[in-house]
Amino acid sequence: MCQANGTWSTANCVEKDCGTIPAIINGKYTLWNTSKTTYGSLAHVTCDTGYESNVTLIMCRANASWENAICNPKGCGSTPTILNGAYTLLNTANTTYESLANVTCEAGYESNTSQIMCQANATWEHAKCIPKDCGPLSKPDNGDVVLNASTKYEAVANYSCKDGFQPVGDISRICQNTSTWSGVQPICAKKVCTANTDSRGMDWGNILAGEMRVKSCEAGFTGYVTRKCLEDGDWQLPNYNCTRTAVTNVLIAVKSLQANATTSDVLDALTQISNVTNQEQKPNASSLLTNAEIASISSSLETVANLVEEKGLVTPDIAKNFFKSASNLLDDQNKGSWQSMQESKSNGGEKVLSAVDKLGEALRNKLQNGTDGFNTSITIIETNVAMEVKRVKRQDVQFPTTNITTESSKDDWFKDSQSSIRLDAEALGNTDVVVTAIMYKDMSDILPPSSEDITGSTSGTVLNGPVLSFSIFPKIENLDPPVTLVFKHLQTNLSSASCSYWKFGRPEQPGYWDNDGCKVQTSNDTITVCKCDHLTNFAVLMSPFVEADEQSSEIRLVSIVGISVSSFCLLLTIIVFAKLWRYVRSDRSILLLNLISALLISYGIFIGGIDRTDNKIVCTVVAAALHYIYCAVFCLMLAEGIGILREVSLVFSQNSPLRQLLVFAWGVPVIIVGSTLSITKTNGYGNDHYCWLSLARGLRWAFVGPALFVILFNVIVLILLFKKMFALKAMGEKPIKDKIKTTLWALCVLVPLMGISWSLGIFYINESASFMQYVFAVCNGLQGVYIFVCNCVLNKKVKDGFERERLRRLNKSMTSSFSLNLHNVSKESTSERRNCDKDNTESDPSVS
Known part of the structure; x- marks a missing residue:
């Protein structure tokens, strides 16, 4: 308003007041x-x-x-996933703060909570569906239980029993979704040999493992029968210590033969033996010869043979009845008794050999002396044994010959036999001799098939052919040329033939097979040809496993792939070391490159020559080359171990042993392979199936021996290295994690060099361990990969080398760029100076 004093009244605009702030929910x-x-x-x-x-x-x-x-x-969004379970919202339209979801687990699982909630931080609570726990299991008496994992849902428990016990009930139990184990805990009960009737018809009932049952002999026999139930629940062959009256009478008759016995007495005793052993007269199985009878009659034959040979009482009839009796003893119907005698270490078979040899000497003496009744040759052929004694006048000796005739169809085995003995006249010189040749049809169940010596070690072989016996008089110690023996195999699926002769034992020690002076000339699935420089009883022993099919496409594919991968990694290692040689050069690096080279050579020979069996010379060369290069691989590994041991022990040594180590690594294999070739005369280097070392005799140790020595030595080096590292103060100051990493690094460096995979190569041809072929092939592939990873990927020197090489190249690039820029700047300055001079000259001609 305009006031009385002529001025306007004042007014103020003040902020409106909103008053107290209202409340807000939550x-x-x-x-x-x-x-x-x-x-x-x-x-x-x-x-x-x-x-x-x-x-x-x-x-x-x-x-x-x-x-x-x-x-x-706040909103948590959809519920998360849960392993072995699921979430279910209580309110499917609400996933905000404090919303709830139920937890449901699959069968066999349980949750640590029944519900989860949307949390204040806009995330759902966590829940887990964990396997239900069935709890621990107790071991059964005389048994054990092994879990494949834990005691939770789906875990498997396997039960086993000690030797002599067998599980009764389920041997496996599973943790069920009810938190209980399936079935009931089995018990380990003593194994039982169940009721069994043997070849003679005697019923043995049930008996616990480890126990022996004794029974009386059948009617008409005196003595007893024993049979043991073995720990594995199988019956041992029964031991019939039973003798019938007829056999007892034979033993009495033989025992009554004195020094003044006549040919009639001897013939009468042999006739009794022939009659009592004649299998054609046996009406039933219970009448077959027992263990005790065979052992007694074998001894009786030996007694008669000694008497006849000593007193010269042999006649054609005595010889005929003697061989008839021996053939009866060796008949296949007595197989069960002979097998039982082998189990009890009886030497009955050896006594038969000895008795026949003695009678052969007696016949030879008669023929040598020109006694009436004996012509220039004597031939006796029975069902299981055949013999020929004849005079030879500076001519080749062959047994059997095609002109030998047989009396019955039962003797066709001898006429059709592909087994033979041959001695060249050159070995006899100018001497007229009397030869004795004997062939035993099948002694595989009669003579023990083991090369057992005084140490009790056995080679685990099989007698796979007839036994051939040959002798001459006058005796020649070392035959030159040697006698040739051809053996027709009884089984065609065995391998690794070994030409052997029977070495007679002493009274307190049984005889065994030996192979001194004998070697395999050729061998295939059906025939083995042997050469021996002396004369006695010969046979061929073979390994009791089937040779694997090294031609298998699957095995060959795995081998090629494995070796290709390994070769690629080894070549890559060589390239890396060559590129970074200035940074990684050391004695160990040189040894490593030599090892890689040896492995690459071995791969090439192995793939290209392991099956080159079509040419014997090439196959022998391939086998010898593989033997050499594998030995070189192991010697290089040994050199690596020696180098590491020297570095650890002689920290401040200045002299490098590299040259000596390389000479050792490549030279020692020459001695090993050369000595083996000289001793075996290449026998065992390749055969008709593969070009690799034979498993026969001890040849495998020419490879396995050095390999095991190297592995043992490197294990010792590894132990010493661990000991040395843990003794260092620096190691002691490191945390446990670093100590473990350092130890593992040393392990990764040494273990590939131990070459365990190559030891599997000796089993490459064994089908009973045919999986070794796949393991061998896979290990070949992994070996190269392992060497590359340990010596390139995880090698600090290599990593540092790459970094230094990168920096060197970067510095070189920067230097080149700087020089180029400097050159361009200089060039531009020169050009500008010239232009400036030109402008000055044009503006002032006096400027020059």
């Missing part, structure tokens, strides 16, 4: 300025835990009211 407001609630004033919005606002501030508006804010619950 939150609160806080004034920015606690004393001001007018237009433009601000208030901070704070929501309770688990809630969030759409704005952080509100303001007093021009209409004197506060802006609105809302605290909404």
